[in-house]
Structure formats: C-alpha cells, structure tokens
Amino acid sequence: MFTTMAYRGTVLSRDLVKTEEGFPTKLYTFVMAIDNGIFPDLKSVKQHLLELINENPEIAVHPHRYAIGIAWGYKEVDKPVKAMDIFSYKFDKPWDRCNPDVHGWVFKNHNHTPYDREVTCETGTIILGKEAELRRLTKSLENYINSWPDIGDLLSIIPKRQLP
Numbered sequence: 001m002f003t004t005m006a007y008r009g010t011v012l013s014r015d016l017v018k019t020e021e022g023f024p025t026k027l028y029t030f031v032m033a034i035d036n037g038i039f040p041d042l043k044s045v046k047q048h049l050l051e052l053i054n055e056n057p058e059i060a061v062h063p064h065r066y067a068i069g070i071a072w073g074y075k076e077v078d079k080p081v082k083a084m085d086i087f088s089y090k091f092d093k094p095w096d097r098c099n100p101d102v103h104g105w106v107f108k109n110h111n112h113t114p115y116d117r118e119v120t121c122e123t124g125t126i127i128l129g130k131e132a133e134l135r136r137l138t139k140s141l142e143n144y145i146n147s148w149p150d151i152g153d154l155l156s157i158i159p160k161r162q163l164p
Contacts, residue, residue, distance in 0.1 A: 007123045008153040016145055017046050017069070019053055023060035024145045025067040025086070028127055031156055038073030038080045045071045052084055052107050059105065064088045065141055068131055070124050083108050085120045087128060095140060102128075127151060 013029040029045050032038070039045045049069050053059050059067060070085040084107045089100040104119045105112050120128070130149035138144040 007126075009156045010123050011127070011151060011154045012156045013042055013045075014148060014155075015042070015046065017049055019050060019060060021060070023053065023064075023066070024141075025049060025053070025069050026131065026145065026148075027069040027071065030070065030072040030123075033071045033073045033083075036073060036075060036080070038075075038082055039071065048082060049084060049086075052086065052105075052110065055110065056105065056112070059086055059088045059103070063092060064090050064103070065100070066145060068128060070120060070127065072121075081108050082110075085124055087120075123154065126154065 010030050010032075011028050012031040012034055013027075015027045015029075017025045017027050019025075027046065027049055029039075029042060033045060034041070039048065049071065053067075067086055067088040069087075071083070072085070073083045074081050086105045086107070088103045088105075090103060091098045091100050106116060106118055106120070130151055134147060134149040135144050138147060
C-alpha cells in the first residue's frame with residue numbers, strides 16, 4: 001500500500017520577488033518557516049530574501065538571470081534560525097539553447113558558510129527539478145518567471161486569505 005510522504009503540504013507559499021534593480025527570484029516559503037515562529041509572516045520572508053541578495057550582490061549580477069529561493073528554518077536552543085537556500089542561474093547562451101549553471105548558497109541567520117556542504121533538502125531538489133522542466137518549456141525569462149510548475153502534494157492547501 002502507498003503511504004503519503006512527510007513532505008506533503010510542505011510549501012506554504014510561492015511568490016515572485018524582485019530587487020529594486022528588477023532581478024527576479026521565485027520564492028518558495030516552507031510551512032516550517034512560519035509555523036515554527038521563525039519568520040512572523042510572509043512579508044518578513046520576502047524582506048529577508050531581499051536583504052540577503054543586497055548583502056551578496058554576486059547572486060544577482062550578469063550573467064545570472066534569475067534565482068529560486070527556499071525559505072525554511074528551525075529552532076536551536078529555543079532561538080530561531082532563519083534559513084534560506086538561494087539558487088542563482090547563470091546563462092552563457094540564449095534562453096532556448098542554454099543549460100544554465102546553478103550557483104547555490106545556504107544562509108542561516110544571514111551567514112553563509114562556504115565549506116558547509118548542505119545545499120538543500122530533497123524537497124528542495126524536487127522543486128528545483130520541476131522549475132527546470134518548466135523553464136525548458138518556456139520561450140523567455142518573462143514567460144518563465146510568471147509561470148509556476150505543478151508541484152502536486154508539496155503545495156499546502158491553506159487558502160491564500162488565511163496566510164499570515
């Protein structure tokens with residue numbers, strides 16, 4: 001008999017966030033980022049992402065065209081750890097002929113430790129794979145950033161109006 005995996009309903013929200021310069025990031029906020037009291041609300045998650053990109057401008061410089069962010073977190077000795085995985089996509093060929101390089105960062109309370117090999121979780125890799133499939137089906141960056149892949153059971157069923 002098939003059983004439901006623990007990741008069902010992991011993604012609370014997904015939003016397109018742009019820097020002041022217009023660099024787009026598709027942001028996935030995991031339920032654990034809000035429910036565990038790590039971030040007070042979705043607005044603060046978006047602000048945190050923008051702060052990280054501003055503090056680490058290499059994420060958003062040419063030839064990087066867009067990023068995917070995954071917000072999560074946990075408590076360590078009863079103190080919240082705000083965590084964000086950011087994957088920035090670097091293009092060296094036109095959109096329809098490129099297999100972009102992906103640069104990854106994991107930030108915990110604004111800190112990135114380059115020797116930390118933890119890049120993302122399995123649920124994150126599922127999201128990245130679905131996003132890659134979608135990108136290859138779109139004709140342009142604009143078309144891609146305004147579309148979302150079907151992530152099935154990963155998406156929470158909490159109605160948007162009830163989100164913090």
